[in-house]
Amino acid sequence: MAQSIADRRDQDFLLHEVLNVAELSKHEAFEDFNKKTIDMVVTEARNLAIKEILPTQEDGDHNGCVLENGQVSPPETYRRAYKLFCEGEWVAVCDDPEYGGQGMPKVLSMAAAEMFTGANCSFLMYPGLTHGAGKLVEEFGTEEQKKKYLKNLYTGKWAGTMCLTEPEAGSDVGALTTSAKKNEDGTYSITGNKIFISGGDHDLTENIIHPVLARIEGAPAGTKGISLFLVPKYRINEDGSPGERNDVECTGIEEKMGLHGNSTASLSFGSKGNCIGELLGEENKGMKAMFVMMNEARLGTGLQGFGFATASYINAVNYARQRVQGTDLMKMFDKNPESVTIIKHPDVKRQLISMKAYVDGMRTLIYYVGYLFDKAKVTEDEKKKAKYQGLIELMTPILKAYCTDRSFDVCTQGIQVYGGYGYIQEYPQERLLRDCKITSIYEGTNGIQAMDLLGRKLGMNKGKHFMDLLGEMNRTIAAAKEIEILADMAAKVEKAVNRLGEVAMHMGMNAMSEKVLDAFATAHPFLDICGDVCMAWFELWRAVVAAPKIEKAKKKDLAFYQGQVKTAQYFITYVLPSTLGKMDAIQSNITAIMEFPEDAFAM
């Protein structure tokens, strides 16, 4: 069976044929990233993912993390993988080379991350969070702080975390009670308890830097009084080396549904009255810092979800091609019908094409948004830059919520294709589902993403970003209309895009009227609709690229390009009608949710 991670052919198609990512190399910032380099990076990531990270999966899931005497040990196999990951300089691939980054286009890092996360997300989170902590230092640190922390983080020599959540402050970050008191030397004494801290403790690295949200004594209540602090596990000596232990204690690790290889820690800061941290950025501006990081973190979470889906899909395809069970439906009543591989069964094929449609569509969505980051970075046209950034703002909640929800569905189908074996821990499918589940919850639950879309992003700049999105969709539709075999599909997508415009207007108006609660009660379904239409758009776009190549394509390429057109046809004729139905529902001004008497849920 082929090693399972991601669909390389499809990645290449997307990078080079759909998005033409190599064009970025015309710009100085990315001049090293021509097609050849891009391919080399993808190949290297794939090798590392398959040869070194994938084999750590079982150890991570089965043995997990162990807390003993206040110290967490990660799964043993993670040590070698972490070392190789850092040696390969994968921690800060997109960041400024001046601080130890690789200056890679974001879209390319997505292709790599897709494979790493598909191989073992619970491992990838250690360097991933480390990068996030580094990014905070890069964005908000003083020169001194950058010198002290940044290279150590970006090279993975030290690890990082992100300490937001408290038992009574989850989605409502502003309710946190961890406090900070300024000391005479300018440092702060931190006191409080954090929970659900991913990678919160381990000994993969000689030090761990915890960015901690806390309230300086006397600061305002709510989010306006929150500041950000850097709290190292080991205090840092004058010479920059780790010194004595800081008063940060790991008091427990969670037994979770999945992601067992990542330590989800409860951390106690200052229980001995001796936890020293330093302010990062300005006082009371901690939430602002969080918001700056949020788009990237949410994009990353959507990508995680997708990584599970793509792995589950590839596994399912490989399994369906090999597993022999049952007979051909057309030969069922033959005397001695031969058994066939299950990919021959119509219902299995339906499941696979459904998985493929979502996986291809989500890959396009994720790479596309990644590419918008890159284009915003290189363009000198301020209007274009604003447009790209606006699209990123708008599409981020859709990407995060839609990709994590649909990826979970794909993982569910990935189990179903395996039949009984899908339920057994010996096979990867059930683990992928368990690991995937958290992605709809953390980095802002998907319900919060939906509120963000409806409450903030939809109306931003008087709806300009949303109109820009529809404009991009219409460009693809116009191109599709020019291709005979796509004209019918183009008309269907056009109808859906026009309807989406109407629905968005309807939602936006309601959200600003006395129907505001009814509007927010359907915010998540509205986000789903946006996601569905994006999928249809991207499938059509893929077909626009593939269709003209069918005529001259040879064997494998022929199947590939035909597959693109058929996948689009499947999604647009088969899934989109129920999206239109969901639009009807939303436009019917439903009041039943908010009118429902709370007591009636259950007596």
Added chain:
Amino acid sequence: MAQSIADRRDQDFLLHEVLNVAELSKHEAFEDFNKKTIDMVVTEARNLAIKEILPTQEDGDHNGCVLENGQVSPPETYRRAYKLFCEGEWVAVCDDPEYGGQGMPKVLSMAAAEMFTGANCSFLMYPGLTHGAGKLVEEFGTEEQKKKYLKNLYTGKWAGTMCLTEPEAGSDVGALTTSAKKNEDGTYSITGNKIFISGGDHDLTENIIHPVLARIEGAPAGTKGISLFLVPKYRINEDGSPGERNDVECTGIEEKMGLHGNSTASLSFGSKGNCIGELLGEENKGMKAMFVMMNEARLGTGLQGFGFATASYINAVNYARQRVQGTDLMKMFDKNPESVTIIKHPDVKRQLISMKAYVDGMRTLIYYVGYLFDKAKVTEDEKKKAKYQGLIELMTPILKAYCTDRSFDVCTQGIQVYGGYGYIQEYPQERLLRDCKITSIYEGTNGIQAMDLLGRKLGMNKGKHFMDLLGEMNRTIAAAKEIEILADMAAKVEKAVNRLGEVAMHMGMNAMSEKVLDAFATAHPFLDICGDVCMAWFELWRAVVAAPKIEKAKKKDLAFYQGQVKTAQYFITYVLPSTLGKMDAIQSNITAIMEFPEDAFAM
């Protein structure tokens, strides 16, 4: 927090106000089951479920089963629960009192099973499979076999299993290779390996009786050559007591995604050449016996799925009523807004009403089909009996597949409502999801259910059963039209029912034409559509019963009846439109699935 199992108020509503189950007591077979007795049975089941079975959950999931020296030990807490379950005479509640059964209406046993399975399904499977094995003996055994086995099984003194699956014979039972050779004394020597045998070994009982499917030497290939054997773990002495060990060996138990408390065993029969079994029923008629059991087993599996959903829903409601997080959307911009319970958030309320709609609807579907069994049993009108049995045949695959798929969705939402805590093993939600997953796979995958619906049930008796179903739906619609506040909903359901008739015709025609593969590629979505329309019908039916009572109802009852109407309104205005969209899709004669080039799934 209220103990979580099921919604008693809703169970009572369904049993007494919607279905009027006590009317069965007019018939001799059920004369003991008047309203008072029914309520007593439900209360007793609830007490046993909450006080004795629910506390075994954690032990079952966390400690699971242990195989040591060829013997499986179940979770320790299961021993007491099993003893009490048998003492309460819950093993064979619906069966003939002559053989140790309780003669209870099936619909009432559903209400009990809902609570038992919600409390701990992995426990319930031990007596459940025991009952199934007993049922086989009752239906197909000789008088001698009944005397030897039946009372021991129906009282739970001995346990039973069901041994179908082999590594290369899962969905394709006909491919099995376990063989049977007749001995001179009329017994058979059995040789072969079975896998995935639920409750396949344990020491809860002094003996385990394995019904085993095997092929007698020289019998035809495929399903036509399969016979059924009774193979005891311990051979049975002349006096009926368990004697020496039979040659049945437990060679392993599976590490599964969930249901850890139930031993899923690999069993080796006759590895020492000394496994003795006796034929149950006729030679080569083993599959016929399986088919007789199948409706009940599939109904039971649908009910299992539902049991998880109802527990997850009740937990979510209780959690949302207690968990304080975030502020009221209308007061977000106040200076110091107070925090509220999360049930106040529109998106959480939407999730709860969605869960409720499916849970209530599935409960109705399951009890309704159970009630059809009872009515078929008592009616003396042969036409009616045939109608009830036809409806059971038709609705069984819908019930099995739709309830298990939707229950999994409900369990997914049940995690989401808990936020991060939903992902933690300390809380019940993630376990319910893990346990639930298998129900869409075993007892015939949901894909197989869809094939059964389209290929066998839809056209049965020239479509009479399907027409009968539509007829039942139309009766409810007619009643709803008479109630002013339901008239609009009634019209919507009527439209959907009419469309369902058209879609069924379309599917049936295609399945008998050259489009047969395209038809079967959409068999599962067709089943989903049938299920959706059933949900709408049942929600409307509930509203028809509830609406007239609103005027005179007091506090809690008022909320309850209003809740019924609002739930119907939610489902019918809000979910049904996307069902209509799915109908459009199916009627568009999709060919993309079967035309999709297999190679293009992934290169």
